[in-house]
Amino acid sequence: MPVDASSQSRDEVLKVFRTGEIIDAARRVIMEVGYPDASMDRIAQEAGVAKGTLYLYFKNKDELLARTFAEEHDQMMDRLRKSAQSVSGYTEQLRSLVRETMGHAVDHQAFRQALHGAPDISPFGTSVSSAEIRREVEDYGGFVAEILEKGMEAGEFRKGNAAKFAMYLTQLVAGAVTAQLHRPEDDACLTSAEELTDFFLLGAQAK
Amino acid sequence: MPVDASSQSRDEVLKVFRTGEIIDAARRVIMEVGYPDASMDRIAQEAGVAKGTLYLYFKNKDELLARTFAEEHDQMMDRLRKSAQSVSGYTEQLRSLVRETMGHAVDHQAFRQALHGAPDISPFGTSVSSAEIRREVEDYGGFVAEILEKGMEAGEFRKGNAAKFAMYLTQLVAGAVTAQLHRPEDDACLTSAEELTDFFLLGAQAK
Amino acid sequence: MPVDASSQSRDEVLKVFRTGEIIDAARRVIMEVGYPDASMDRIAQEAGVAKGTLYLYFKNKDELLARTFAEEHDQMMDRLRKSAQSVSGYTEQLRSLVRETMGHAVDHQAFRQALHGAPDISPFGTSVSSAEIRREVEDYGGFVAEILEKGMEAGEFRKGNAAKFAMYLTQLVAGAVTAQLHRPEDDACLTSAEELTDFFLLGAQAK
Amino acid sequence: MPVDASSQSRDEVLKVFRTGEIIDAARRVIMEVGYPDASMDRIAQEAGVAKGTLYLYFKNKDELLARTFAEEHDQMMDRLRKSAQSVSGYTEQLRSLVRETMGHAVDHQAFRQALHGAPDISPFGTSVSSAEIRREVEDYGGFVAEILEKGMEAGEFRKGNAAKFAMYLTQLVAGAVTAQLHRPEDDACLTSAEELTDFFLLGAQAK
DNA sequence: AATGAATGAGGATTCATTCAT
DNA sequence: CATGAATGAATCCTCATTCAT
Numbered sequence: 001m002p003v004d005a006s007s008q009s010r011d012e013v014l015k016v017f018r019t020g021e022i023i024d025a026a027r028r029v030i031m032e033v034g035y036p037d038a039s040m041d042r043i044a045q046e047a048g049v050a051k052g053t054l055y056l057y058f059k060n061k062d063e064l065l066a067r068t069f070a071e072e073h074d075q076m077m078d079r080l081r082k083s084a085q086s087v088s089g090y091t092e093q094l095r096s097l098v099r100e101t102m103g104h105a106v107d108h109q110a111f112r113q114a115l116h117g118a119p120d121i122s123p124f125g126t127s128v129s130s131a132e133i134r135r136e137v138e139d140y141g142g143f144v145a146e147i148l149e150k151g152m153e154a155g156e157f158r159k160g161n162a163a164k165f166a167m168y169l170t171q172l173v174a175g176a177v178t179a180q181l182h183r184p185e186d187d188a189c190l191t192s193a194e195e196l197t198d199f200f201l202l203g204a205q206a207k
Numbered sequence: 208m209p210v211d212a213s214s215q216s217r218d219e220v221l222k223v224f225r226t227g228e229i230i231d232a233a234r235r236v237i238m239e240v241g242y243p244d245a246s247m248d249r250i251a252q253e254a255g256v257a258k259g260t261l262y263l264y265f266k267n268k269d270e271l272l273a274r275t276f277a278e279e280h281d282q283m284m285d286r287l288r289k290s291a292q293s294v295s296g297y298t299e300q301l302r303s304l305v306r307e308t309m310g311h312a313v314d315h316q317a318f319r320q321a322l323h324g325a326p327d328i329s330p331f332g333t334s335v336s337s338a339e340i341r342r343e344v345e346d347y348g349g350f351v352a353e354i355l356e357k358g359m360e361a362g363e364f365r366k367g368n369a370a371k372f373a374m375y376l377t378q379l380v381a382g383a384v385t386a387q388l389h390r391p392e393d394d395a396c397l398t399s400a401e402e403l404t405d406f407f408l409l410g411a412q413a414k
Numbered sequence: 415m416p417v418d419a420s421s422q423s424r425d426e427v428l429k430v431f432r433t434g435e436i437i438d439a440a441r442r443v444i445m446e447v448g449y450p451d452a453s454m455d456r457i458a459q460e461a462g463v464a465k466g467t468l469y470l471y472f473k474n475k476d477e478l479l480a481r482t483f484a485e486e487h488d489q490m491m492d493r494l495r496k497s498a499q500s501v502s503g504y505t506e507q508l509r510s511l512v513r514e515t516m517g518h519a520v521d522h523q524a525f526r527q528a529l530h531g532a533p534d535i536s537p538f539g540t541s542v543s544s545a546e547i548r549r550e551v552e553d554y555g556g557f558v559a560e561i562l563e564k565g566m567e568a569g570e571f572r573k574g575n576a577a578k579f580a581m582y583l584t585q586l587v588a589g590a591v592t593a594q595l596h597r598p599e600d601d602a603c604l605t606s607a608e609e610l611t612d613f614f615l616l617g618a619q620a621k
Numbered sequence: 622m623p624v625d626a627s628s629q630s631r632d633e634v635l636k637v638f639r640t641g642e643i644i645d646a647a648r649r650v651i652m653e654v655g656y657p658d659a660s661m662d663r664i665a666q667e668a669g670v671a672k673g674t675l676y677l678y679f680k681n682k683d684e685l686l687a688r689t690f691a692e693e694h695d696q697m698m699d700r701l702r703k704s705a706q707s708v709s710g711y712t713e714q715l716r717s718l719v720r721e722t723m724g725h726a727v728d729h730q731a732f733r734q735a736l737h738g739a740p741d742i743s744p745f746g747t748s749v750s751s752a753e754i755r756r757e758v759e760d761y762g763g764f765v766a767e768i769l770e771k772g773m774e775a776g777e778f779r780k781g782n783a784a785k786f787a788m789y790l791t792q793l794v795a796g797a798v799t800a801q802l803h804r805p806e807d808d809a810c811l812t813s814a815e816e817l818t819d820f821f822l823l824g825a826q827a828k
Numbered sequence: 829a830a831t832g833a834a835t836g837a838g839g840a841t842t843c844a845t846t847c848a849t
Numbered sequence: 850c851a852t853g854a855a856t857g858a859a860t861c862c863t864c865a866t867t868c869a870t
Contacts, residue, residue, distance in 0.1 A: 018854095040840060050856045052842080061840065164398055167382055168406060175378025191371055199375060202410040247865060257831040259867080268865065432833095454861060464835045466863075475861065578812055581796055582820060589792025605785055613789060616824040661844060671852040673846080682844065 019057050019067075022047045026068040038065070066132040073136045076104045080143065090151030091201065097144065098173055098200075099193040105177040141166050148204070157204045169200050226264050226274075229254045233275040245272070273339040280343045283311045287350060297358030298408065304351065305380055305407075306400040312384040348373050355411070364411045376407050433471050433481075436461045440482040452479070480546040487550045490518045494557065504565030505615065511558065512587055512614075513607040519591040555580050562618070571618045583614050640678050640688075643668045647689040659686070687753040694757045697725045701764065711772030712822065718765065719794055719821075720814040726798040762787045769825070778825045790821050 025047030029038045040061055044051045058064035083100045084093045144166035151157040157165075176191045232254035236245045247268055251258040265271040290307045291300045351373035358364040364372075383398045439461030443452045454475055458465045472478035497514045498507045558580035565571040571579075590605045646668030650659045661682055665672040679685040704721045705714045765787035772778040778786075797812045 014854095039838080041838085051840090052857065053855055055841070056854065164402075167386060167398070168379055168403075171378045171382025172375055175374055175381070179374055191374070195371075196375075199372075199410045202413045203406045206409045206413075246863085251832095258833095258865090259831055260829085262866070263829070428833095453859080455859085465861090466836065467834055469862070470833070578816075581800060581812075582793055582817075585792045585796030586789055589788055589795070593788055605788070609785075610789075613786075613824045617820045660842090665853095672844090672854095673852055674850085676845070677850070 015057070022049070022054060022057055022064070023068050023071050026064055027072070030065075030068070035065075040064075069132050069136070072108060073139070076101070076108075077139060077143065079104055084147070090147055090154055090156045091205075093147050094144075094151070094169070094201075095194070095197045097147065098169070098197045101173050102177055102180070102193050106180065137170075141170055144169055158206060160204075165204055168203070172196055172200055222264070225256075227278075229256070229261060229264055229271070230275050230278050233271060234279065237275070247271075276339055276343070279315065280346065283308070283315075284346060284350065286311055291354065297354055297361055297363045298412075300354050301351075301358070301376070301408075302401070302404050304354065305376070305404045308380050309384060309387070309400045313387070344377075348377055351376055365413060367411075372411055375410070379403055379407055429471070434485075436463070436468060436471055436478070437482050437485050440478055441486070444482070449479075454478075483546050483550070486522060487553070490515070490522075491553060491557070493518055498561070504561050504568055504570045505619075507561050508558075508565070508583070508615075509608070509611045511561065512583070512611045515587050516591055516594070516607050520594065551584075555584055558583055574618075579618055582617070586610055586614055636678070639670075641692075643670070643675060643678055643685070644689050644692050647685060648693065651689070661685075690753055690757070693729065694760070697722070697729075698760060698764065700725055705768065711768055711775060711777045712826075714768050715765075715772070715790070715822075716815070716818045718768065719790070719818045722794050723798055723801070723814045727801070758791075762791055765790055781825075786825055789824070793817055793821055 022043070026038065026043050029043045029046045033042065040051060040054055043064070044054050047054075054064065058067065080097055080100050083096045087093050087096045141163070145162045148157060148162040148165050148169075152159050152162060173196065176193075176196050179191070229250070233245065233250045236250050236253050240249065247258055247261055250271070251261055254261075261271060265274065287304055287307050290303045294300050294303045348370070352369045355364060355369040355372050355376075359366050359369060380403065383400075383403050386398070436457070440452065440457045443457050443460045447456065454468055455465060457478070458468050461468075468478065472481065494511055494514050497510045501507050501510045555577070559576045562571060562576040562579050562583075566573050566576060587610065590607075590610050593605070643664070647659065647664045650664050650667050654663065661672055661675055664685070665675055668675075675685060679688065701718055701721050704717045708714050708717045762784065766783045769778060769783040769786050769790075773780050773783060794817065797814075797817050800812070
């Protein structure tokens with residue numbers, strides 16, 4: 001049975017590995033040509049496999065792309081959670097959260113940037129259309145709200161609607177990230193994580 | 208000659224009129240079927256002209272759509288400017304700005320909502336890809352910054368980087384609008400313009 | 415209005431003409447490569463138009479092929495009806511029907527033969543799957559049954575279930591046509607229309 | 622050597638067994654999803670073997686399907702021959718033949734029905750395209766002709782072209798089976814084996 | 829200027845077949 | 850022998866753009 005066990009897990013590992021390779025290729029393609037022009041053909045080429053192979057690992061294009069997004073989101077959330085655990089005090093957790101979120105965005109800059117190939121939104125409306133996107137928003141928002149709630153109970157923040165405050169912070173962070181990605185030359189708009197957190201805390205800790 | 212001049216301006220007028228009609232049709236189509244499914248065929252049909260005619264007024268689809276967005280943005284800016292003029296005091300101007308922005312978004316809800324057909328962004332990144340979108344962001348941000356600067360000079364807000372604060376407010380408003388459009392059922396996330404402005408002012412007016 | 419009228423009918427005529435050209439091309443392709451291998455690409459090529467053009471005249475492949483079949487069936491039915499009208503006496507009408515059916519089949523031999531590209535049926539089962547095929551069967555069967563009924567009333571045939579007798583004749587004719595198409599070398603199986611009608615009449619006129 | 626011989630025949634037996642299993646699986650798949658949707662993937666799954674294994678026993682899909690049809694035809698012919706042997710008198714043999722043919726068709730209804738997924742034929746043309754189908758037709762027709770010939774010599778039927786009469790009967794039976802499969806609700810078209818044989822005999826036994 | 833028929837590149841997806849293990 | 854992951858040609862269909870009228 002060691003043979004069986006190892007051979008099975010070897011197949012499993014291989015499958016996971018391949019899946020990862022394809023998702024990585026998809027990410028690279030999106031970065032290169034933008035989301036709307038990321039075709040299965042192009043992704044297969046980038047992954048170095050035949051078109052048909054993609055369909056062995058993903059049911060269809062939608063699934064492949066959704067998983068590509070999910071992958072990156074999950075990596076970021078891991079990073080956030082780890083970072084939050086290493087810090088005590090909710091205010092500090094919030095600081096770390098903002099810092100790490102912005103850090104992650106910088107690391108994945110090109111990918112995030114590529115998403116915006118589709119002319120789609122003015123400053124007033126972040127797209128939350130697909131189920132995956134909605135999941136990400138709720139996941140992140142939930143995490144922020146959790147910190148805020150605990151902080152409220154602990155008296156670090158003033159009592160209030162944690163979900164709403166979480167939304168505020170999320171949007172502030174999103175805006176900062178976007179500014180960084182799209183107008184890196186405009187110093188006036190560059191915000192450090194600290195600065196942004198400070199601004200938020202003025203609202204959240206107002207006596 | 209008068210004849211020439213008048214005939215030319217008549218043509219000009221006609222051209223502008225037609226252009227407007229097409230842009231309106233494009234807006235209606237986007238509202239009806241969503242951005243990703245807004246085809247030239249459909250727009251021509253809605254405008255009551257032949258497909259080829261669209262290309263007499265717009266170089267290509269991209270231009271047509273960019274101008275459609277621009278049109279709507281300009282209408283909103285008009286609204287904001289008018290409203291600001293009717294109010295005295297920068298704090299009040301800011302309140303009016305937030306109120307009108309959110310009001311406009313509600314009035315054009317279907318249009319904004321339609322934009323989100325394309326799966327596009329996680330909470331961290333508002334699309335600012337195309338030149339048009341960039342223009343809109345700068346236009347709006349500039350307007351906000353102007354109010355803030357004057358308010359700073361007038362001592363209504365604490366001194367600081369007006370552009371940065373403008374960005375903060377812009378993002379907060381964007382987030383509130385998005386929440387309203389996409390999760391109208393989730394009361395916890397619904398923010399009134401007043402509430403949101405209050406939160407922002409805690410940061411902007413902190414002594 | 416002559417201008418309008420003529421121009422409109424000119425478009426109509428053109429549309430009908432083009433439709434006919436494509437249907438003809440489809441028939442030729444089916445003849446050449448067989449039904450299962452008749453692709454839209456191939457048909458477009460044969461018709462001398464672009465792939466996309468096919469979709470201006472037919473909603474999709476199914477419709478194009480169904481109309482190709484319908485066209486041929488309708489031509490045959492026209493032929494049968496005309497021939498029947500030129501003959502008096504139901505027995506003679508039946509003879510003419512058999513004769514013309516077999517004649518038509520011979521004229522369209524290659525087309526009929528091509529249908530059988532799909533290995534599909536043993537001698538026991540004529541495919542009547544699609545709505546179009548069913549329509550053809552009922553159309554033809556109904557025509558035969560009508561002659562038989564009138565002939566029964568006129569005393570030319572013995573009373574009985576006209577529909578059932580129509581089915582018998584239809585199958586006999588189908589068999590003769592098939593034999594002719596697929597085994598033209600086997601004299602033993604070649605049946606003249608007269609011979610076949612005679613055989614049927616033995617059953618239909620038995621006292 | 623015995624060892625060799627037995628081991629070889631053991632392999633032979635195994636090969637035949639496997640082949641049979643696959644053919645059975647193919648039949649089940651055709652019954653379930655219809656001929657046009659019977660894929661190698663699906664057949665392999667049904668047979669409980671890997672896709673590649675199919676190609677160890679059959680050169681390609683065409684061969685596998687042809688053998689599947691052949692198998693079923695051979696089973697029917699066995700049934701017909703057995704039944705004919707148990708009956709004396711050629712007229713009776715003919716009756717039994719019609720009865721058994723229709724009985725077999727009913728027993729394998731789903732299989733036959735599944736064949737008709739491919740839109741294929743108008744009333745004028747039973748598919749006899751592939752070599753396999755041709756073989757089946759000749760096999761069946763030969764069997765019928767044999768009975769007819771003997772019956773003619775024995776004076777039970779009038780002298781004539783046995784092959785031709787065999788074809789007539791074959792087609793009548795085919796028609797009856799088809800009607801039964803495709804229009805089971807239309808009583809007018811349902812023919813019992815007896816009725817059909819009676820009709821045929823009017824022609825075959827006419828003095 | 830206006831038309832709209834025609835174009836054809838490009839997209840997603842399927843599946844018979846092969847071949848390294 | 851058996852496997853099944855990988856292949857890639859082939860299929861149907863869409864739609865932005867062009868151009869003869």
